[in-house]
Amino acid sequence: MKQSIYTIIENEALTSSIYRMVLEGDTSSLTNSGQFINIKLDGFFLRRPISVCDYDENTLTIIYKVVGHGTESLSQYKKGQTLDILCGLGNGYDTSLSGDSPLLVGGGVGVPPLYHLAKSLIAQGKSVQIILGFNTAEEVFYEAEFAQLGAKVYVATVDGSKGTKGFVTDALALTSPYSYVYTCGPEPMLKALYGKTDVSGQYSFEERMGCGFGACMGCTCETKYGHKRICKDGPVLVKEEIIW
Amino acid sequence: MVETKVRLCGVDLDNPIIPASGTFGFGYEFAQIYDINCLGSLSFKGTTLEPRFGNATPRIAETPSGMLNAVGLQNPGLDKVIAEELPKLRACFKKPIMANISGFSLDEYLTCAQALDKEEQVAWLEINISCPNVHGGGMAFGTCAASAAQVTKAVKEVTTKPLIIKLSPNVTDIAEIAKSVEDAGADGISLVNTFLGMRIDLAKKKPLLANKTGGLSGPAIFPLALRMVYQVYDAVKIPIVGMGGVSSAEDVIEMILAGATAVQVGAANLIDPYICPQIIEDLPKVMEKYHINSLTEIIGGAH
Numbered sequence: 001m002k003q004s005i006y007t008i009i010e011n012e013a014l015t016s017s018i019y020r021m022v023l024e025g026d027t028s029s030l031t032n033s034g035q036f037i038n039i040k041l042d043g044f045f046l047r048r049p050i051s052v053c054d055y056d057e058n059t060l061t062i063i064y065k066v067v068g069h070g071t072e073s074l075s076q077y078k079k080g081q082t083l084d085i086l087c088g089l090g091n092g093y094d095t096s097l098s099g100d101s102p103l104l105v106g107g108g109v110g111v112p113p114l115y116h117l118a119k120s121l122i123a124q125g126k127s128v129q130i131i132l133g134f135n136t137a138e139e140v141f142y143e144a145e146f147a148q149l150g151a152k153v154y155v156a157t158v159d160g161s162k163g164t165k166g167f168v169t170d171a172l173a174l175t176s177p178y179s180y181v182y183t184c185g186p187e188p189m190l191k192a193l194y195g196k197t198d199v200s201g202q203y204s205f206e207e208r209m210g211c212g213f214g215a216c217m218g219c220t221c222e223t224k225y226g227h228k229r230i231c232k233d234g235p236v237l238v239k240e241e242i243i244w
Numbered sequence: 245m246v247e248t249k250v251r252l253c254g255v256d257l258d259n260p261i262i263p264a265s266g267t268f269g270f271g272y273e274f275a276q277i278y279d280i281n282c283l284g285s286l287s288f289k290g291t292t293l294e295p296r297f298g299n300a301t302p303r304i305a306e307t308p309s310g311m312l313n314a315v316g317l318q319n320p321g322l323d324k325v326i327a328e329e330l331p332k333l334r335a336c337f338k339k340p341i342m343a344n345i346s347g348f349s350l351d352e353y354l355t356c357a358q359a360l361d362k363e364e365q366v367a368w369l370e371i372n373i374s375c376p377n378v379h380g381g382g383m384a385f386g387t388c389a390a391s392a393a394q395v396t397k398a399v400k401e402v403t404t405k406p407l408i409i410k411l412s413p414n415v416t417d418i419a420e421i422a423k424s425v426e427d428a429g430a431d432g433i434s435l436v437n438t439f440l441g442m443r444i445d446l447a448k449k450k451p452l453l454a455n456k457t458g459g460l461s462g463p464a465i466f467p468l469a470l471r472m473v474y475q476v477y478d479a480v481k482i483p484i485v486g487m488g489g490v491s492s493a494e495d496v497i498e499m500i501l502a503g504a505t506a507v508q509v510g511a512a513n514l515i516d517p518y519i520c521p522q523i524i525e526d527l528p529k530v531m532e533k534y535h536i537n538s539l540t541e542i543i544g545g546a547h
Contacts, residue, residue: 001277003518040515045462046306047515070306086517208302210313211514214273216266217289217318218304220297227297227318232273 001089001213002029005082009059011075014141017066018109019075020053027055029088033095033117034184034204034236037062038212040084041073047086048074049212049231051184051204053112054119060087063112063141089212090235093117093202095124099179104130104151105168105193107185111142113204115149117182122150129178130154131171133189137162152176169196181239191244201239205230246531247538248524250284252483252506253406253431255340255367257284260496260539261524264487264510265290265344265370265410266315270329274517275336282521287342287508288325288333290372291360293352295321300454305443310462310489311511312441314455317346322356330363340367342408347385353395354402361403369405370485371395374412374437386412386437389421393428400429408432408485411476413465414440418472419479426480433476434485434508436469461511463489470502477503477544491519493526500539501546 006025014020030052037060038047048070054061066072077083093113098121106114111132121128128151134140135158146153155163156171164171168185169192181201183193190203207230210218214232221228223241228234248259263274265287274280298318305312320329333341343360347353353371360366373386373395385391392409400407409425411418413436422433438459443452451457469488476484486504490496491512499507512519536542 001517003516044306045308045310045511045515046304208304210304210311211517213517215269215517216304216313216514217269217298217315218313219301220303220315220318221301222297 001086002026003084003086006085008077008079008081008083010079011077013075014063015139018063018139018141019066020061020063021074021077022059022061023083023085024059025085025087027058027060027087030055030060031088032092033120034092034113035088035090036212036235038086038089038209039074041070043073044070046210047212049089049209051113051235052116054116063109065109086212090231091233093182093204093236095120097180097200097202098126098182101127101129101176101178102180102182103175103178104128105133105181105183105185106130107133107168107189108135108139110183110185110189110204113184114182115142115145118146118149118151128152129175131156131168131175133157133168133171133185134162135159167192169193172196194239194242194244202236203239203242204235205237206235246528246536247540248527248531250505250539252485253368253408255406257340257506259284259524259527260500260504260506261520262287262342262485262506262508263513263520264508265372267510267513270333271337272332272335274513277517278521280337281339282524283339284506285340285342285367286337287344287370288329289319290317290344290346291319291322291325291356292317292346292348293322293355295319295324302453303455303458305452305458307441307443307460307462308464310460310464311514312443312453312458312460313438314453314458316455322359326359326363330365334365341365342368342370344370344372344410346372350395350398353399357399357403361405366405368408368432369399369403370408370410370434371399372410372437374410386421387415389424392421393424396425396428396430406431408434410437411435412437413468413472413488419475422476423479426482430482432483432485433480434487435476436465436472436488439465439468461489463491465489466491466495470498473499473504474502474546477547493523493530496523496527497530497534497536497542500543503544503547505543
């Protein structure tokens with residue numbers, strides 16, 4: 001974990017409620033796909049935890065949804081403004097367990113952390129398939145970006161306005177055999193996926209957090225391997241330890 | 245050269261800054277990002293006899309200038325704290341520590357206090373009779389002068405180290421409770437624990453916290469906490485550890501002027517993990533600015 005100041009070099013709407021922000025600053029504390037940052041915003045006490053979509057030596061990208069006052073405030077920040085951020089939080093995904101043909105499954109704002117993961121897996125020579133789930137066609141983002149990486153992309157929308165009609169689990173039938181599952185999204189989606197896939201996998205969870213670095217015990221969940229803090233011991237849990 | 249040293253119940257502190265229980269774990273998470281030996285002391289995570297998972301999530305909510313928590317005393321239990329957590333803390337922190345103890349019965353307080361009293365590095369026992377997030381315990385002991393005195397007297401009889409009683413602000417007359425624990429043998433008083441509060445999730449039209457209510461902390465409660473420290477200073481002769489929304493060296497000095505001998509920093513650690521070393525660095529400069537030579541000399545100076 002590192003605390004430092006980042007400069008906003010982009011903050012643009014991808015859809016009516018989804019924004020992409022690119023930040024310039026010290027990314028040395030990021031070691032895995034699926035980690036997150038915790039952002040201090042003017043006028044708010046608690047920081048806002050947002051997963052990292054992509055990063056390189058000196059920039060990081062987040063994609064976030066405006067759901068409350070905090071994320072609404074974040075969407076108002078302009079290029080050139082700075083943010084106080086705790087970077088490199090959480091365990092992230094372990095790519096060493098993926099096998100040759102991992103399946104990635106993202107729902108809504110659970111999609112972004114899978115981007116850097118897909119990039120890493122493809123760089124390791126893995127054959128990556130990804131299912132992206134949204135409510136409606138208007139909310140779809142990053143379909144082309146994943147395809148450009150070389151992933152085979154399937155889209156599911158609840159109202160059927162794009163791709164498979166229904167949930168991500170309804171698109172499972174379209175996929176080729178896969179060796180492992182990496183996923184992030186709303187809990188009901190994770191649970192459904194857990195029940196409908198036979199292979200092992202890593203599931204990234206969301207929880208309201210106090211500190212984001214393991215001090216306050218605000219986000220603890222029970223697992224088969226004991227109490228885990230989503231912020232520090234997670235957000236990624238392995239399938240075998242999850243208790244629904 | 246200004247003097248930041250203070251003496252709390254006969255134990256010297258290099259400075260009055262003590263991270264508050266429940267915001268600092270057992271120290272080693274913070275030791276990964278700075279040398280925690282700069283602290284005056286630290287009060288470790290509230291320990292109960294049995295391991296506790298705590299309350300269901302969500303346990304945390306944003307509030308104006310603060311936060312609510314309803315963690316519910318999650319801790320590994322007395323045996324594991326002694327066998328696993330304290331050795332890890334000892335490896336990264338060489339100063340006296342404050343052992344924070346919670347309980348659901350008088351027996352539980354006594355068992356925990358006796359065991360932690362034997363730990364060499366423990367300099368003070370801080371008895372939490374004020375947790376607002378656990379039903380059937382904690383705060384029940386701290387909201388009535390007679391039961392607060394009963395816990396104090398019983399723990400005092402079986403321990404040797406200075407006994408600090410941590411009070412709840414969720415009472416009608418904090419000075420009366422402070423006086424009753426002093427009369428029962430307490431060596432010091434720490435206050436305040438969090439204020440009981442709640443938020444409602446507008447989308448769900450239900451309480452935001454799974455526990456429905458939680459404890460309010462952060463800058464929002466600083467003036468309330470300061471007032472209570474001021475009132476308690478008038479009521480008792482034993483030293484006070486002041487806390488509640490402290491976030492700067494200026495806040496620390498206000499607390500000391502109100503009557504605190506040492507000052508705990510709580511919620512601020514969660515927002516800015518470097519806040520304690522920052523306050524410690526700022527303290528001498530702020531003292532010079534206000535022509536304060538020694539913190540000890542200004543304890544209760546506002547009275």
